[in-house]
Amino acid sequence: MYQQLLQKEKQIAIIGLGYVGLPIALEFAKYFRVIGFDINQHRIDMMKAGQDPSNELDSTVFEDKDIFFTANPDDLQQAHFFIVAVPTPVDDYKVPDLKPLIGASHAIGKALKKGDYVIYESTVYPGCTEEDCLPILEAESGLTLGEDFKIGYSPERINPGDKERTIDKILKIVSGSDAEALEEIAQVYGKIITAGIYKAPTIKVAEAAKVIENTQRDLNISLMNELAIIFDMMGIDTKDVIEAAGTKWNFIKLYPGLVGGHCIGVDPYYLLYKAKKLGYDPQVIHSGRRINDGMPGFIAKRLVQMLIQKGKSPQNAKVLMMGITFKENVSDIRNSKVADLVKELMSFSINVHLVDPYASPNEVAHEYGLTLIDKPSKDYDAVIVSVGHDGYKTLDINYFKSIMNTEPILMDLKGMYKNTEENITYWRL
Known part of the structure; x- marks a missing residue:
């Protein structure tokens, strides 16, 4: 397979172009010759014009590439090496939503031929590739794994907004349905990954490795968030x-914060779901999720307390929220906990102004029903800096004073500033 792909006798298809x-x-x-497939025709049109709908890639990266963008599933018939990179979110009840993954499997199954490979990159729970996706591939194609085609799993490790650790510079885990599949898949990915390839012994191991990467980060942050809540009650600055504590050689410096996005705040639910299906109810993972999901409510109530302490009515308060993307210097607003914080504040009838230089006003309105204003006004009772965009790091206390009225409150959720003014109330996680 690798040599045929390299000689462009066969093509690679990427399903899901997010x-x-x-x-x-x-x-x-x-x-290689590549077919880029996505069900969203508008996104396909943008990519054909050399534009990244996610605003992560420069237009120059589209130049001199052997790629054909399409929204027509019939074009997948021309491919022999399929890579699935569709989203795997959770629904409103925190249950894994496999509809995009199942849909991609049906589309590939209809195009599957003898000798083909199917590799999944979407984050799933251990067992999903072989237990949920494989039966669809076999049913749609009439083919049998091993005898007719092979599968694999290679978890994505894209880091949005990171211009240093680009895809080729991040070690890649690969796995296959048998030894031959593992070697072929490793060779194909090895052509583009300069950081190296790690061959996992089984598909389930590779799936599990991916889901615990973000579960570990989620739990680490939840510990710091819980400590921040406790220390705030004690009047101690968590940072x-x-x-x-960081002066001790074996203490790991981790910091509290809002946990959103499509990875850390989502992946643990996949592991929770699978564990519960097996009859085990995880305690630590679930507790971590509960703490992190509860942080917007904690911050909102803390601000209300501070406003009341200053003799201000929350119903008459005007607050500026700076940042709604799930992390710094990206446009992605999926699963933004800042949106949850805005809605928590609005539940107290607080007037909230929202700004973000990276987010799309249309996407914010569509996804959360919130209005993004062009620039801050004046006379704010409080300002909450919720995302660590580079442009925000250059601001100082004097700037915030200039847009706030008497008895101002600055909430610094990223711990970016130092309070040097006695006539401003400074609070951070």
Whole structure:
């Protein structure tokens, strides 16, 4: 398979061209013939014009690439090596939503031929590739795994907004349905990944490795969030505590914060779901999720307390929220906990102004029903800096004073500033 792909006798198809699929497709298109497939025709039209709908990639990366963008599933018939990079979110009840993954499996199954490969990159729970996706591939194609085609799993490790650790510079885990599949898949990915390839012993191991990467980060942050809540009750600055404790050689410096996005705030639910299906109710993972999901409510109530302490009515308060994307310097607003914080504040009848230089006003309105204003006004009772965009890091206390009225409150959720003014109330997680 590898040699046929390299000689462009066969093609690679990437299914799902979001923040994961598009960079992979363009990287492969340096060396192979690639079909880039997405069900969203508008996104396909943008990519044909050399535009990244996720605003992560420069237009120059589309140049001199052997890639054909399409929204027509019939075009998948021309491919022999399929890579699935569709989203795997959770629904309103925190249950894994496999509809995009199942849909992609049906589309590939209809195009599957003898000798083909199917590799999944979407984050799933251990067992999903073989237990949920494989039966669809076999039913749609009439083919049998091993005898007719092979599968694999290679978890995505894209880091949005990171211009240093690009896709080729991040170690890649691969796995296959048998030894031959593992070697072929490793060779194909090895052509574009300069950081190296790690061969997992089984598909389930590779799936589990991916889901615990973000579960571990989620739990680490939840510990710091819980400590921040406790220390706030004690009147102790959490960042000062962390800096002091960090002087010990084996203390790991981690910081509290809002946990959103499509990875850390989502992946643990996949592991929770699978564990419960097996009859085990995880305690630690669930507790971590509960703490992190509850942080917007904690911050909102803390601000209300501070407003009341200053003799201000929350119903008459005007608050500026700076940042709604799920992390700094990206446009992605999926699963933004800032949106939850805005709605928590609005539940107290607080007037909230929302700004973000990276977010799309249309997407914010469509996804959360919130209005993004062009620029801050004046006379705010409080300002909450919720995302660490580079442009915000250059601001100082005097700037915030200039847009606030008497008895101002600055809530610094990223711990970016130092309070040097006695006539401003400074609070951070």
